[in-house]
Every structure is written in structure tokens, then in C-alpha cells.
Amino acid sequence: MLSIKNLFATIDGKEILKGIDLKVQPGEVHAIMGPNGSGKSTLASVLVGRDLVKVTKGEVTYKGVDLLKLSPEERSLAGIFLGFQYPIEIPGVSMVNFMKTAVNEHRKTKGLDPLSAGDFLKMMRERKNLVEIDSALTNRSVNEGFSGGEKKKNEIFQMAMLEPELSILDETDSGLDIDALKIVANGVNRLKTSKNATIVITHYQRLLDYIIPDKVHVLYNGKIVKSGGKELALELEEKGYEWIKKEIN
Amino acid sequence: MKELSIHREEKFDFAHLFNYSEKINGNISPYLKDVRLAAADSFSKTGFPGKEDEKYEYLSVESLFEFNYNYRFIPEIIHFNIKHVFNCDIPTLKTHMIFLLNGFYYGGAQQLSELPGGIIYGSMMKAMEDKPDIFRQYFSRSTEMGNDGLVNLNTALARDGFFIYVPDNTVLDKPIQVVNLILTNKELMIQPRNLVILGENAHIKLVICDHALSKKKSFTNSVTETFVGQNSRYDFTLIQNEHNDSSHINYHFINQEKGSRVDTNSISLHGGIIRNNHYVKLNGKGSENYSNGLYLTDKDQTIDNFIFVDHAFSNCRSEQLYKGVLDDRANGTFSGRILVRRDAQLTEAFQRNNNILLTEEARMNTKPQLEIYADDVKCSHGATVGQIDEEAMFYLQSRGISEKNARLMMMYGFAHEVINRIHIDALKDGIAELVYKRLRGELAKCDNCAIISS
Amino acid sequence: MEKDQEKILNEVTQGDYKYGFYTDIETEAIPKGLNEDVIRTISKKKNEPDFLLDFRLKAYNHWKKMRMPEWAHLKIPKIDYQDIIYYAAPKQNPKLKSLDEVDPELKKTFDKLGIPLDEQKILTGVAVDAVMDSVSVKTTFKEALAELGIIFCSFSEAVQKHPDLIKKYMGTVVPYSDNYFAALNSAVFSDGSFCYIPKGIRCPMELSTYFRINAANTGQFERTLIVAEEGSYVSYLEGCTAPQRDENQLHAAIVEIIAEANAEVKYSTVQNWYPGDKDGKGGIFNFVTKRGICKGDYSKISWTQVETGSAITWKYPGCILKGNNSVGEFYSVAVTNNFQQADTGTKMIHIGRNTKSTVVSKGISAGRSNNSYRGLVKIMKNAKNARNFSQCDSLLLGDKCGAHTFPYIEVVNPDAIIEHEATTSKIGEDQIFYCNQRGISTEDAIGLIVNGYAKEVFNKLPMEFAVEAQKLLQITLEGSVG
Secondary structure (H helix, E strand, C coil): CEEEEEEEEEECCEEEEEEEEEEECCCCEEEEECCCCCCHHHHHHHHHCCCCEEEEEEEEEECCEEHHHCCHHHHHHCCEEEECCCCCCEEEEEHHHHHHHHHHHHHHHCCCCCCCHHHHHHHHHHHHHHHCCCHHHHHCEECCCCCHHHHHHHHHHHHHHHCCCEEEEECCCCCCCHHHHHHHHHHHHHHCCCCCEEEEEECCCHHHHCCCCCEEEEEECCEEEEEECCHHHHHHHHHCHHHHHHHHC | CHHHHCCCCEECCHHHHHHHHHHCCCCCCHHHHHHHHHHHHHHHHHCCCCCCCHHHCCCCHHHHCCCCCEECCCCCCCCCCHHHHECCCCCCCCCEEEEEECCEEECCCCCEEEECCCEEEEEHHHHHHHCHHHHHHHCCCCCCHHHCHHHHHHHHHCCCCEEEEECCCCECCCCEEEEEEECCCCCEEECCEEEEEECCCCEEEEEEEEEECCCCCEEEEEEEEEEECCCCEEEEEEEEECCCCEEEEEEEEEEECCCCEEEEEEEEEECCEEEEEEEEEECCCCCEEEEEEEEEECCCCEEEEEEEEEECCCCCEEEEEEEEEECCCCEEEEEEEEEECCCCCCCEEEEEEEEEECCCCCEEEEEEEEEECCCCCEEEEEEEEECCCHHHHHHHHCCCCCHHHHHHHHHHHHHHHHHCCCCCHHHHHHHHHHHHHHHCCCCCCCCCEHHHHC | CHHHHHHHHHHHHCCCCCCCCCCCCCEEECCCCCCHHHHHHHHHHCCCCHHHHHHHHHHHHHHHHCCCCCCCCCCCCCCCHHHCECCEEECCCCCCCCHHHCCHHHHHHHHHCCCCCCCCCCCCCEEEEEEECCEEEEECCHHHHHCCCCEEEEHHHHHHHCHHHHHHHCCCCCCCCCCHHHHHHHHHCCEEEEEEECCCCECCCEEEEEEECCCCCECECEEEEEEECCCCEEEEEEEEECCCCCCEEEECCEEEEEECCCCEEEEEEEECCCCCCCCCCCEEEEEEEEEEEECCCCCEEEEEEEECCCCEEEECCEEEECCCCCEEEEEEEEEECCCCEEEECCEEEECCCCCEEEEEEEEEECCCCEEEEEEEEEECCCCCCCEEEEEEEEEECCCCCEEEEEEEEEECCCCCEEEEEEEEEECCHHHHHHHHHCCCCHHHHHHHHHHHHHHHHHCCCCHHHHHHHHHHHHHHHCCCCC
């Protein structure tokens, strides 16, 4: 589904990613872990097409297409979803209008008619229940005045609405208390099928107690330095990132 | 009235106009006569405000007068059915409607209507004749009026407009809607003069729609005085939807007594040159004023909003929120001045002006100003000029929304904060729809003008 | 710092204008009045080259056609320009070889002001040009600086020794036609400071000019010109005081700064001209034009000012951001008390790409004073990605003063991001109560709070100046609360 080969990328001329290789198949959950500044979020940015990250070398194919040539919205329409680490507040733009536009753009790509207002609201209600998001939140402007936890839940809610094939969750656990963390993880698990894949980017092992990964990768200094099964996350938790650093040097 | 039925049009020439105007004055009250003479005298001395007047720093008034307009002293008789010409943009809005055609009350003879509770509304010309006492008390009594050449010009020459009188303790169910139509086959200058008086504990809503139905060049110099009595509420919405060849200078003087609250929303959608002069005098303890504005401009349009809020008494509160989007070669100005006088302790005054420039050629000048002489106050102002937030654009796009739609959504979101402050729901929804259309470029001029298509 | 704090508190307990003394020193002055002859006399006395006399005469002829500006939020009494002495100089041996030759009275004067002219006694790391009644009396550390190729001397000396540099740069940032007071200064200026930092040199010490008005009925018209060549750096300080007099005295100065590519100039002012007495009698009228041009790419000019003095202040230090990626900054604290009036702010003109400017203005009004911020931010057509952030706060102490904010923002470029914020407030009673409860008197509490409020600007000042500024603030506000 997703194949990253020898990917190099820079931000403001500074090299952040230094040769990433990664393959993701449908139905898989991958966890990417690593210390601060190792390039985790940069990798996510490359995948969704943020223009402040410049790819200098390497290739990314998604379902056989050169992903790097697509605009951010084309990637979304192709089924890629990013749960933002810092979701953006957009005053004045209502959640309903925002989601309705997005959902209908997705339907259009699939050759489906736009949803009627009634069907759309019904869909919103269902998906809200799925991710246990407070229904009042969707009556407000996008992320405006949301607490940290509410913003993260709102990301999962949008994921539920857009039904992506590849979801990238960038530090979705940061700033969440344990109850919110469970809600977010449950939401992700409920949306999991054999056809879609998830990349969970996280600093801590904590989230992986609730979202069980098939593969764990350790990103350090712009490279994947170690890959393994879910037990690698536990080992990391126990020994800390110093262990990896020592092992490499 | 007989001798006034001469059909006469004049090129703009003040002395000539004024002499002619005096000749056909009819049975005008001595007070009104004095006021007009004084204004004429003052205008003869000062002329139009020039560039040296800081209030008009970014707008050349003189150049507006370089064109020879036709000027009328009595209403022109145009035979048409107004219902065929004008379709309201907001048909769901139920109102008591008045039409002004080229600055004159339209509907047969100039007349006044009465609503339950003793509310009188209708032609200004008729009110001048019928209500000399009210005129002596209120007409041309707003402070700051005498300093402006254009206001004096209007005072000296204006003959008609709309008049609304609301007695004490009267609450009006439906809004009053005044539709200002410009329909002419000649280049026209018009000077409507309006007066709105609310007694104590009264509440009305007023909606003004400025429409230019014909493509001819026009210049409007309108003056509205509003007096809001103790503990009264006044909701005012102005929708400006003219065309690229129209120039509109608009003065609104709002005088508020103790405990009153006034909300105004000025929505500028179309107009070659629009200048709104918005004067608020908080003339009694505990009064509140909320002035909001939204301007969406493109092509070579000019929008110039001038606001002056005078906190003359203590415990008053004022807020101004003006937001605008400038496209193509549009030219925008915002000057807002809050004056807090020495005794106006415990004042709260906030002012904000946010602008989005979409092109290299658009320009914006903004001057939010505070002048404060009392110490126990909370005042702030802020102004920004910038672009659509790229972070937010990316967020929208990452959800599959096209760049064009994302941009539209962002602009609409930007405008929404102002629209949201309109208190009449049907009007709020209608304006939201109009703004959305305008932003999509679908609100072509004369959309609803049947006469052009017929 | 502990000790400084203590000193400050001690200083605060006594509080009138402490620089109000007058030195009885022999002065050479020309008669009152202004005409072409006066200008020729000044030029002749200073043995100036022809180009300078030409410049003066052009400026004078232009000035005669101009009118005093009236747009500021100031009530300016009528100034009789024929009732001013345009040239006064302490009489002394024209050529000083060593400090011993400086008139001992003069030395004493500057000692009293805390500006010793004796290099041994001077605060290390500060070179001083002392200007009294328009004439530079002594520049310290000149030789040490000369070794680096830095020129730091009086303007008159620069005219004699470096006429080419003066000719090249004078009037390029502030043309004589710029405004009424700039024209007047250009016609009659008597002296000032000149500073030239050659390519790649970081000036190792703070350069400082100390202005003192001493003689009665004189106007002070000095010019400062600072040229920072490519990649150089200099921090420049300016201080000023005047005797206490019943009549008003005029001060109309010009400061021009040129920063070439990658150069940085920091200009700090602690303005403490005599503000007049409690009833508004006397005091300096301070009409100053200060402007810098960031000529080269990546250059930076930073203005920091603490304005406590003068009866009337009219000044808008500005930056023309011509070089790409150049930076302009303006940090200001303006305090007015009694009957003082200040109309001050900045002009940031963005011309080059990626130019940035920051404006932080803190106004404090007390007594019956009026304090206005007036600032222009202008983004020109080619200034792609220009950024400005302005923050203008006003604090009112008492209910008879005024605090006003008049920003002007003009934008002709869609890539610009301009933000202006302003607030007006008073000191919270709960804040004062909190201090009172901890045993701090209300007056001291206000001092503390006001200093905290102005801290952002003080932090931009060189250390010694920051301490001085803090003291001044407290002295100025003394007795402002009843």
C-alpha cells in the first residue's frame, strides 16, 4: 500500500530525514517511535505534503502512485489521513460546514452524490457516538476554544467521517489524560479493518497498550535504526532511548 | 405644492442650487430655515473637506464633485411597479417596508404612516411640514455635525428621506426596512436626509438596503441622525449593494441616552466608492454601543470606514469590529477613533480591524486610535493586515477540500464573526448567503433588477 | 544589582529635577535672531567648507517657506524664532591637547552630571562625546578607537578632518526639506557627534554623547551622524539634561544613521531635558528628527528610548528598511507628569523583501500631562514577506492626564503581516493592595509596578543606562499619586 524508499528531506535547508525505508500493507498497524527531534513529525509531513518540508532524494509510492506529485487534497482524497499533532483552530468556520465539504469532496472522487443535509447529520451523529465525542463540539468553529483532549478527539472524529485507508496519527497521545487516551485508542481500534492501515507516531509506549502495533520502528537522527514486533516498544520503554543511541554509536 | 411641480434639473453649483432651493421651500418652519441658512453659510466658507483634513486623508472628496451630476429638488415621476423592479435579497425577512427612490420617498405623495403604539414612519419631507416641534428638538442637533462640509451641504439642500418616530415604551414586532433605490437614466447626485427618534424604553429594528438599479453614475451624500432615549434598544443593519460607478458617502450620527443599547452592522458588498462616517455619542451613563462592519471589495472599488465613538459619560461600553477582504485593485481605509472624556470613568472600549489582502494591487490603510482622558478605563484596539492563514489552509486541504474551496471557506469564516453579530435571524441567514455568494463571485450587480432584463 | 536597587530606593526619596543647576562659565554667543548673516557667521566661526554653507543656506530658505506642523496632539505655545540665540559656546582654548586644558568649571559640570571627562574615572567601556550648548567640549577614548579605524569625534571636527564622509552622508537620511524642525536644524546646527565604523569592525565600547544645555535663551541644534560600514556593529548612547529655567528653550536635533549590509546599530536615548516645574512653567521644547536607513541586506537598526524630560516632546525615530532581510526595532518608554506633553512614536518604512520591524511602546501619563503614541508602518509594493508587530500600551496614573494612541498602517503588499495591539489601563488596586499587605508603601508599589511595566524596554538598554532609566522613571513620577 505504502512504500518509502531511501527518503531524504530538509526543512529550511537542514537535513532532517536521512534515508528512510518503510513498507506498509493493508490491515497493518505500524508504530514509529523515537526521541524528540528524530524526524517523526517530519516524516508525517512529507506523507501529507506540507510544503515546508523539501524532499531532496528518494521516492514514496502509495497504491502504485507517486505520492510526492500529489497536492495535499489529492492525497486526502486518495485515502490518506493525518491526525495532527497540533490541530489548527479556524475561527468562523463551523465544524459542520467543514466536514460536510470534506465528506462531499471525498464522495465526489468516488463517483457518489453529495449527502443530503439529513443524511449528513445522521452520519455525524453515528460517528460521534463511535468516537464518544461530545456532540456540542461539532456545533462550534473548527477546533476553536477546544481543550487539548477535545482537539485530539476531534481528529479521530474526522478520521471516522472520512474513512481513510492510511491513517497517520502524529503524537495523538500527547497531552491526553488516561480516560481521553482510552477513548481515542478505542476510536482508532473500532475504525480498523483488514483494508486500512495505521501509522502511529508516538514518543511513549503508553498508547501502544491500547493500540497494538504489528510492527514497531525506532527513528533516530533521520533514519529507522531498528524495527521489530510489539515487544520492541516494551524494551524501549524499559531501557530508554539511551539504549538505542548506545547501540548505534 | 403647485409651483413646485416644475420639472427642473440643475448641474451642481452650490450657490445656484441653494438659491433655487430657497425659492421653492414652501411652508418650511423658521427653525428649519435658520438651520439651512447656517449650514449654507458654513459650507460656503469651508467647501468640501480636503486632503489636509485628517478625516479625509485617504479619500479625495473634491474629485467626486468634478463630475457634473443632475440634481433634483422634487421627486421625479417614474411610472413603474416597484414590485417588478425590486426583489428583496432576503425574501424571508418580514418587515414594514418603505421605498426611497433617488433619495425621495416613493409611493404616490410624500406621506407618513402610523403603526400600533403610535410609531410614525415615512417621508422626511412630510415630517418636516407636519412635525415642526419634533424637528426643533432633534433635527441637526447631533454634535460634530457642523464641522463637516459634506454634512453642511446635505443640511442646506436635502429635501426628503425617511423619518421614524417611536414613542416611549413602544416595542415594534417586525423590523422597519428602508430600501434606497437608485433608478435613473441620467448621472445623478442625491442627498437623502433621515431622522430616527426613539423615546424611552423603546425598541425597534431598522434595516437599510442601498441598491442601485441602473448602471448610470451616481453620487449619494446621505445623512442620518438617530436619537435613542433612555433604556431604549436600537438594532440597525445597513446593506450596501450598489455598483462600480456609484459613489456613496454616508453619515450616521447616533446619540445615545442613559442605559440605551445600539447595535449597528454595516455590510458593504458592492460600490465604486463607499465612505461610511459613523459617529456615536454615548451621552448618558451606562449606555452601550456595538458597531460592526464587513466589507468585501474588488475591482477598483474603494471602501473607507470612519468611526468616531465619544464616551462622554461613565460606565459606558463600546465595541467596534470591522473586517474586510480586499481583492484585485481594491483600496481600503479604516479609521476608528475612541474618545474617552475626563469624567467617563469605568469606560470599556474595544476596537478591532482585521483585513485580508488577496492581491499585489490591493491596498489597505488602517488607523485605529485611542484618545483617553480618564484613568479608570479598560480600552484596547488592534489592527491586522495579512493573508489567509496558510496553516489553516493546509489543514483544510489535508481533509480533501480543494484549494479554491478551502480559500472560500477561510474567507467566509473570517467574515462570519461580523455576520454573527446581527440580531435578526432571518437577516443574519440572508446576509450570510449574500456574503457567500459575493465571495464566490456570484453576486453580480443587478441580479435582482427586473428592469434591466425586461 | 541588589546594591543598585537600594541606591534607587534612596534616590527616590528625594525627587526634584536634580540636573537643574546652572554653571557660571564664560560663554561666547552671537546675538539673538535668525537671518542669512547669522548662518554665515555660524559657518564662518566653524571654518566650514563651502558645501556646508550652501547646505545651510538652502535649508534656511526652505525653512522660511514652511509652517510649523500642527498635526501632533500637542498644544505648543507660539515660538518666536527671532528671540533665540542660535549659537552659544563655552569659551575655551580652541585646541585641547589634554584634559588638563579643559576649563575646570566645565569638567566640574560634567562630573556633577555623573559624566566624568577624565578617562581614568570613566565607566570602563564607554567613550563619551560631551556637548554643551551645541558645542562638543571633549571626546574621550578617541585614540583607542582610532586604532581600530573607528572615527568618533565632534561633528565640527569631522567637518574639518573628514569632509568627504560628511559630504557623502549628511542629509541623505533626513534631507533638509524633511520637516520644519529638520530644516531649521540644517540651517543653524552648531555641533554634534560623528561616528564611523569601518567594514567588519565591532566597536568594543559603547559610544556615548552627552548633551547639556547651559546658557539661557539659547536653542540647541546638534546633529549626529552614524555610519556603519558592512558587517560592523556599534552601540550608541545619548543622554541629555538642562538647567531649571522659567522660560522655555528649544532643542531641535537631527540624528542620521546609515547601516550597510550586515551592519547593526543600536541607538539608545535617555532623554531627561528639564520638563518644567509643577505648574508647567519652563522646560525644553524637544523637536527631534531621528531616522536610520538599513541600506544593505541583513542590516539592523534598533532605537531604544526612555523619554522622561522636556515640556514638549515631538519625535519619531524611524527606520527605512531598504535592504532585503533588514530589521528595524523601536522600544520606547515615555513618561509624562505635571503639564508635560509628549507626541512620540516611530516610522517603519518597509521597502526591501523579508524586512521585519518590531515596535514596543509603553506610555505612562501622570499629573495633567498628555502622552501620545503616533506611529506609521508602511509596507511598500516590493516589500514581499514584510512583517511588523506593534504593541503600544498606555498606563494612566490619575484622572487628569491623557493617554492616546494614533497608529497609521499603510499596506500595499499582500504578503505582509501587520499586527498592531494597544491597551490602555491603570494600575490595579488589587496589585497595590497586595504590595501594601507585604509592607510596601503605595508610592513604592507604583514605582515597582511601573518599572515592571516598562521592563521590556529597559532590558534593551545597556546596563548602566537601564539603572539610570529606572531611577529617572521613579523621580519623574514622584508625587503623581495623592
